[in-house]
Amino acid sequence: MTEQPNDETKPAEADAPAAPAHRGPPIVVAEEKLSERGEETAFMLAQTLGSLVMESAGREDTPWALVDAKDLHAACEKCRDGELNTDMLNVLLAVDWVEKIQVVYVLYSTSNNRKVILRADLPAGSPSVASVTDLWEAAGWFERETHDLFGVAFPGNDDMEPLLLYDGFEGFPGLKSYPLHDYEEW
């Protein structure tokens, strides 16, 4: 399968399963289009974060912004206290792209009904990003879970006991490098 990152084909055309399975169809990349409301939210996000944003786009009505790992706490604080007023941390997750680990924060504002996504790239060897438990209570458990499954360290969070896995579990099962099929039968 070859990567075609600049492919602008509409997904509907490329979808017919014409190619036989062993060759594999070409990879199609979805184009990120924001709706009207999404454009407004993206504008507010750009204004709030200013120069912290490295990249941004969005799909439907949720814009996302890529920030640097060390700016993430400041960016979250700006989103919470500024015009966007995101008072709820909806979810905090990590995605393992083998060379890097990307943490994704989805923030939601109950007063404006607007949703934004903040992303940060962390190096795969020792991923670490400042904890946001002082901003939202919900972050505590999400960070514990991400630490369990991906090994991301969150300095600032005092309570990093394993949440989902048992004490003494070796390895980080969320990572792609974890041998999933190498199970023991007990």
Added chain:
Amino acid sequence: MSTQPPLETVDMMLNMGPQHPATHGVFRMVLTIDGEKVVDVRPHIGYLHRGSERLAETESYGQVVTLFDRMDYIANLNNELAFVRAGERMMEVEAPERAQYIRVILAELNRVASHLLFIGTYAIDLGAMTPVMYTFRERERIQNLFEHVTGARMMHNYMRIGGVKEDVPDDFVPWVRRLIGEVRTGVEESDRLLSFNEVFLGRTRGVGVIDAAMAVSCGLSGPSLRGSGVAYDVRKDDPYEVYPYLNYKVPVGENGDCWDRYYLRVLECYESLSMIEQCLDQMREGPIMVTGRRIARPPAGQVYVQSENPRGDIGVYLVSDGTDKPYRVKVRPPSFCNLVGLRPMMRDAYIADAVAILGSLDIVLGEVDR
């Protein structure tokens, strides 16, 4: 006498272990108690962590639906709906109208079934052993319909990305109309028995209060959040499927105590039943599956889609790399986030209240641990 040494007290730690009749599954909480008052609570989860998210990366999109069935095992169809909506958003398709109506009818029926189970088990937690028999009788009726339509009582595996698996049987509409009447009588029965009962009120009024700001910061959602007065419902704020065409109210509480959270769910049952009636009136003939797709192979990208589960707002973050298996599936389980609110709620609670508070959050461990 002044020569006596001062009394030394130590807070006791009481373990409500993974096996406990009132913890709704394998959930462990360690209460630090001072006499009869709870000083602190530390929940321990992970006793049902099955690795669904990681397993989903090795399965095709159709197979992931079965994993979602088993996550929140009481509201199966709502979970399936959450996932197939994410898949559809990724593929940039929309299910046909008839499929959407069928989905909403089944999802709302499942919401009623889930709330019925909540009412029954909440009552039995507090010591009332009769309502659970009544509510399970109503659940059997609903599960009978599910078996007729989808083939299974519990793990339906009925919804697909792009529609539903097969059309409903011919006697679906009259059956559901009859069912709505029967279930409404059943909900009224349990409602009359419990909701304004003096003992029930005494056990749940003013217990486990959480204010709106703390609730939002903890990430609560669903009836647990609406009990504190925050009117956040994904069906109203970010409408999906055919919800914009339905006429319904979302009940919102005032005090943020256990009774509010319980009564909201009872009211939601009635609203859901009226929503189902409207769907039956509006439903028309038509296709039930998007044409031309057999293997879901979405374009590479990431989506985050939220739906309203009976327990709260379930979010599915789907990352695709263009192949027929997802690259990363992350579920934002409502019960996981609701459990974060357990600590603030347990302030100034007695041991007996601990059970009432945990019950009012309506958690499902399959979803918390995935």
Added chain:
Amino acid sequence: MAVEGESREQALPLFVPQAWDREKGGRFFHTSEEGDESLGKGNRPALNRVPGAVPGVITAKLDDLLAMGRSNSLWTLTFGLACCAIEMISAHMAHHDFDRFGIVTWPSPRQSDVMIVAGTVVKKMADPIRLLYEQMPDPKWVIAMGTCATSGGPYYKSYSVVMGVDHIVPVDIYVPGCPPRPEALMDGFMKLQSKIKSDARNRQVDDLSAPVVSPKAEKDTDDGTA
């Protein structure tokens, strides 16, 4: 946010019963390796000391009577782990009533006869399951309900799931299904009842000091009447 007394909680390890050794792979149907005394009894009903003293006819009737009593009043430990628990609860409720068979759920392991392991067994939960099993007094039986408890089920490839509860406790009845219908669980109970009665009838006088061998080896040394 640290709780006072937190370190005290950490210092006390969860009790791991001596008889179960995780490194050995934890199998119980192949019993009695190197003097594991408590391991060997499997799920035999409690032994009856009368046979040595009184001739066969009276003890056989007593065994049957005890078996009939035990099988018609099985108290189950409320031990629902996952989705199968919902079907188990449905089975106890009004539509598929279990109470008419004498089966009631009892929250305490010390007073229950049957442990229905309903749901996926996760490695973190393995220690509590063994502890609960050890807390149940003899005679006790275990029903593995659902495919997750039988063999890992749909989570067979997962990193944190035990592939079947029979790696932890000896199982008498396996009820397949995902989840099994309440009628299927009822069928499992019928089979357990007939097992209890037939165990009583085919009992051999056990010498407590003799090592217990696995059923396969026993059959080989039999004189052909089995």
